[in-house]
Amino acid sequence: AQSVTQPDIHITVSEGASLELRCNYSYGATPYLFWYVQSPGQGLQLLLKYFSGDTLVQGIKGFEAEFKRSQSSFNLRKPSVHWSDAAEYFCAGIGGGATNKLIFGTGTLLAVQP
């Protein structure tokens, strides 16, 4: 079955430190992959997406993600975290076919220490 897994439920980093959030996918073919961010009580904002081509994808707010087919991963990175990055992050994928159904991971809650 198609699935997206985020192994880390909660991560705490210090402000200014680098960040990597993990995401693994399970699809029959290469899926379209997305990272979203959600502030408390709000909707989801798209950070970046991967469809094909260059495996390193740049997004908004200084985030990037790298698609690694050999590891079935699409990890999100940021070189220096700001306190305003504290939020919940969701990895999601679409497996193609007749519908655009987006399948979400369970999310990673990021806390930023001063």
Add this chain to the structure above:
Amino acid sequence: DGGITQSPKYLFRKEGQNVTLSCEQNLNHDAMYWYRQDPGQGLRLIYYSQIVNDFQKGDIAEGYSVSREKKESFPLTVTSAQKNPTAFYLCASSDRGAYGYTFGSGTRLTVV
């Protein structure tokens, strides 16, 4: 500006009552979706619609109903048959060609 409007932001209902959540988009997107979010469970798909007058069940459709009479609107009714309706509900829309979703700001439903 184009976007998705969900209303109300907060909703309280007594147990056993049906309640309807509103979702309106002015993005001219063909497809619309309803997700339910619970802590630690991510987002789970309730219903989706790819075209007017047509919709499909998602993974957790029991106790919910929808309609799609207009392209812009996709209301969700939480019925009394839904055993645990208290949750955060998110509506989204997409242009099928772009494979990207736009989300509303959500409705938090509390049933007491």
